Amino acid sequence: METSDATCIHSEEAMVFGRDTRLFAGAVIVACMVLVGPSAPSGAPLARSLPVDAVRGVVPNRVMTWNICNPCEESNVDRAAEIATYAPQVIGLQEACVRDVERMRDYLEGFYGLVYHVEYGMVLRNWGRCGGAPWSPGAFGQAVLSAAPMTNPVNVEYPDGGSEDRGYMAVTTSVGGRFVRVFNTHLAERRQEAVRADQTDVLAADVARHDRAIVLGDFNAVPDAPELTGMWALAADTDPQCHPSSTGTCKPTTDWQSKFDYIFLRGIVPLEHRVLPTPYSDHHLLHTDLDPT
Structure with missing residues (x-):
């Protein structure tokens, strides 16, 4: 050149x-x-068409959790289209970069007319994960998108993240017309059971303060793992058939056929849930519709 x-x-x-x-x-x-070549991109990305059975407008009593996979060479246009297909009131994302979330939110509004507020629960700055200049890497962690405004945001980094910094975030927002405390977390990677147990204790202590709470996230543990005992004592999974006993039947939420992703409900009744494999992550989309009363 x-x-x-x-x-x-x-x-x-x-x-x-x-x-x-x-x-x-x-x-x-x-x-x-x-x-x-030109010094700037030649044009904006094209919107992806939604399936014919996609919802039209935000579903006010629906919440979703999704580990979007990072680092992965996936398009934020495709990620936004996956979210728009089901249009939940609240979405908890894990392994998220601020820049990616900003783009997804822009595409959701610009392409599909879905307007979301966003709060971040970033726990580290990592060039390998999120790009940016080497001296100013992008922020990495969790994010919550909500069609309703969010208040009282909290971002907590666990005292021990294990092999990588981890944490949880919490906001108060409206789901189904009622205010609820929403948590979003990503626990330590596999084969770090003791670390996850300590993280769950920290998270559960905060969840216990609220009579109505929704806990979204990638817990990196199967339902009968001992480190999840503290969560099961406070809340139930959105799938009424899924519990930590040997008689529980839990749908897998990952490409390797394990259930790692949860929507724990405290003081809230689920109506219907779906686990939806996606080509854009090694974790499936998990969403549930809730009884607001």
């Missing part, structure tokens, strides 16, 4: 000569633009 740039410069200098030279120089400049 250095040779092409140099040719462009010399050709522009040649334009001071006659008409034939100017025509030649102009042709070379056009060729250089093809070789070097």
Whole structure:
């Protein structure tokens, strides 16, 4: 490219000569633009069409959790289309970068007319995860998008994140016309059971302060894992058939057929839930419709 740039410069200098030279120089400049390319993207991304059975407008009593996979080479347009297909009132995202969430929110509004507020629960700045300049990497962690405004945001980093910083966030917002405390978390990676147990204790102590709470997240643990005992003591999974006993039947939420993703409900009754595999993450989408009364 250095040779092409140099040719462009010399050709522009040649334009001071006659008409034939100017025509030649102009042709070379056009060729250089093809070789070097524009300095900015040529256009905005195209919206992805939604399936015919996609909802039309936000479902006011629906909540969703989704680990969007990071680092993964997935398009934020595709992620936004997945969310727009089910249009929950509240979405908890894990493994999220601020820039990605900003783009998804813009696409949800610009392409599908879905307007969301956003709060972040970032726990680290990581260039490998989120890009940015090496001296100013992007922020990584959790995010909550809500169609209703959110108040009293809290962001807590666990005292021990394990192999990577982890934490939880909480907001108060409206679901089904009633205010509720919503938590979103991502526990330590697999094979770190003792770390997850300590993290669950921290999270459960905050959840216990609220009579009505929704806890979204990737817990990196199957239902009968001992480290989830504290959560099961406070809340039930949105799937009434899923519980930590041997008689429970829990739908897997990951590509490796494990249930790691939960919507725990405290003081709230579920109506219907769905686990939805997606090509854009190794975790499935999980959403539930709730009885607001």
